Amino acid sequence: MQQAPPGRPKFAEANAELDENDEIAALEAIRVALTEVGDGGSYVWRRRHGRLSGVVHPTSSFKDPAGRVCRHIVLIMAYGSAKGRAEGIACRLPDGRWQLEG
Template identity: 30%
Template sequence: MKAKPLIAIAMAASLLTACQSTGPKETIGGLGGAVLGGLLGSQVGGGRGQLVAVGVGAVLGGLLGSSIGKSLDDTDKLMMERTTQASLEHVQSGQTSTWSNPDSGHSGTVTPVKTYETSSGQYCREYQQTVTVGGEQQEAYGTACRQPDGSWKIVSG
């Protein structure tokens, strides 16, 4: 990735965190969302249009990540991670796995949608994920690839 998109991502992330007083979950969620949004934006267009897409992606990703991050507690995140790992490993494409935390009322789903092997022999899966916080559902799409230790690592999202 070029230096200019990274600068745009960093600037957007710092602007997001400077605008409000946030807790650690919200800050981490916002920064993570800004980075992912910026990465997705960097895949759009070229030249000036690409820089604009990076900035917009970083801001929108930061806002979404911040919103989810401020609400998910450690148990929610653990349940989501375990469900995602198990779904990517054991569930057929098109089948949905769910998680639900009765203490927080938060829930989510993970649905693998496509499995493929890269030219280097690495297995990857595209998936759809939802998270419901306070009755409001957010959707995300991503790709995860199997690591040498057998775990799945998100490579885009």
């Protein structure tokens, strides 16, 4: 598996076929799930062209040492017949945006 270039999310390592628009769609799905889905829920999404789809599961919420609200998420993506799974932490910034950690 390739390493994602600096600044690219780790899920981008899952498939070298993902283009920038696919990554933007996945990041938007993560943002929606973090903002609108409760712990233990799922957000299912699919790109309009149909080749990329996924499920985002926010599993738990907590506060980090800096007092930011953070959430553990599991992302499952399918690209054609390829499937990948990634998990990580996202923390909410003071301006309301989410930042993926690690």
